[in-house]
Amino acid sequence: MDRLEDTLGYINEMELGKCKSNRAAFDFYDFINNAYIVIDCIKTIGHIFGVDNHLIEDIEDSSLVFGSKASSDGRYFEYVRSLCAVHPLCTSHQNEFLNGRQFHCCPFVTWRDNPCCAGSINADLAALIYSSNQRDRPFYLGLYVSQFERYLEKWISLIPNIIEAKNKYADGEYDRLRSEPIKTLSDYSNDVVQYLAYLKDEYCKRFDYGGDYLFDHFARVFTVEVSDGRNKMLLTKYRNAIIYSLQFERNALQNMSYEGYDNTGIKYPDRGIETTLFDSLDDPSTYESAFSPYSYNLGKLSYLEDGCNNYYNKIYARHLLEPLKELINQYVSFTNQESDEETLVLVDLALYLEALTRKCLLNKNIPNEPSFRVNVLTDDQYSSIFVEEALDENENNSTDVLQQLIEKYGGISHGEVEKL
Secondary structure: OHHHHHHHHHHHHOOOOOOOOOOOOHHHHHHHHHHHHHHHHHHHHHHHOOOOHHHHHHHHHOOOOOOOOOOOHHHHHHHHHHHHHHOOOOEOOOHHHOOOOOOEEOOOEEEOOOOOOOOOOOOOEEEEEEEOOOOOOOEEEEEOHHHHHHHHHHHHOOHHHHHHHHHHHHHHHHHHHHHOOOOOHHHHOOOHHHHHHHHHHHHHHHOOOOOOHHHHHHHHHHHOOOOOHHHHHHHHHHHHHHHHHHHHHHHHHHHOOOOOHHHHOOOOOOOOOOOOHHHHHHOOOOOOOOOHHHHHHHHHHHHHOOOOOOHHHHHHHHHHHHHHHHHHOOOOOOOOOOOHHHHHHHHHHHHHHHHOOOOOHHHHHOOOOOOOOOOOOOHHHHHHOOHHHHHHHHHHHHHHHHHHHHHHHOOOOHHHHHHO
16 A cells, blocks of 8 residues: 555656657656556455455456457556566567567657657557567557556546445454453453563554554563662552553453543543553653653663663663763662663653653543552642643633634734734
C-alpha cells in the first residue's frame, strides 16, 4: 500500500513528452513501468483481501481500451511494457503479437514530433520493432498515451472494492481476536514478569505498533535488586502503579481498542495528547518539569540498555548523568555507580516520583492513594492539579474567536488585536 500510494503520487507529477533524449522516450519507459507497479500493487492487494477475482479478470480480459483483435488489454499491456521497457532485446512470451516469429526487439520508442519517428504514424509515440526473422522489414507500432491512462484508471477504479474487502477482513479479524479471551494477572498467580511476557506476545499478535519493548522495560522494574534499601519502598509504589496500569492494557488488547478510559486508564486526558497510562509510566512527560533541561542526557540512557555493547557509549551515558545526580537524589538514592539495569530503573523511578509533584497527565490519572504515592495529596492539593486546565480552556476559546475573525476578514490590524 505504501508503494501504491507513492507510485500514484509520482505518476501524477509526471510530465510526458518533455524527454530530453534526442531519440528515446525514456519518460514513457518510466511511465509504463510505474503504471505496471500500480497495477501489480492493486492486483496483489485485491488477492490478499479477497476481492472478487472476476473484477480483476474483467479488466485483464477486456479488449475495449487498446482495441487489439489479437488478444486482451492485459496481454497487450504486457507486450508493450516488455517490448518497450523491460525486455527490449527479446520479447517472446506474448505469442499472439509475434506473427509467428520467435521474438520481437525494440531499439527505441520515440515521440511523434521527434525526427526519428515515422511520419506515417498517427499516434503519440512510435515503437520501432525488429523481428527474429532477418527477412522481415522493421516496422513501427503506434502508441497512444490516453489508452494507457484509461487502462490504468480501470485498475484504480478497483480501489474502493479493495477498501471494502479490507474493511470486511479487518472487521472479521477484530471480531475473532475479541472472542479470544486475554488472561488476567491472577491466571499467572500474580507473577508480574511472566504476565508481562504473555501480554507482550498478545500485543504483537493483535497490534504490533512497535511498543512491545515497553513490556521488557517494565519486566526489568520487577526483576532488579536495588542496592540501597531506602529505594525499596519507593520502588514498590512504582511497581504498584505498573500493576494498576496492566488492567487497562489488558482491556485494550481484549477490546482491540486504545480508546476510552477502560482501555487507556486515562480518565483525565490532556488536550492534544493521545496516550495510555501504561505508556506514560514508562516515559512521563518532562515538559515543564525539573528534568526538562536534561532531555538530551536522558535520551542517551539507551546506551545502558542490554543491547548496547559499546563501552565508550556507556561511559558517555554515565558522564551525562553526573549533572542530574543532585536532582535525581531529591527523589531516590542514587550514586551513578549502580549497575546499568539498576540505573535505568532508578532514573525511571525518579521521573515517576517527580511527575507526582506537579500538574501533568500522569499525576491526574494515578490514584491518590498511599500504594502509589510517597505523599498522598489533600483534597485541595489534588483539586489544584486541574485548575490550570480550566484556565487553558478559557484561553483556547479566546484564541478560537480571534482565529475566526482573522479567517472571516482576512486580517486584523494591531490596534484591533489590542482591543480584542
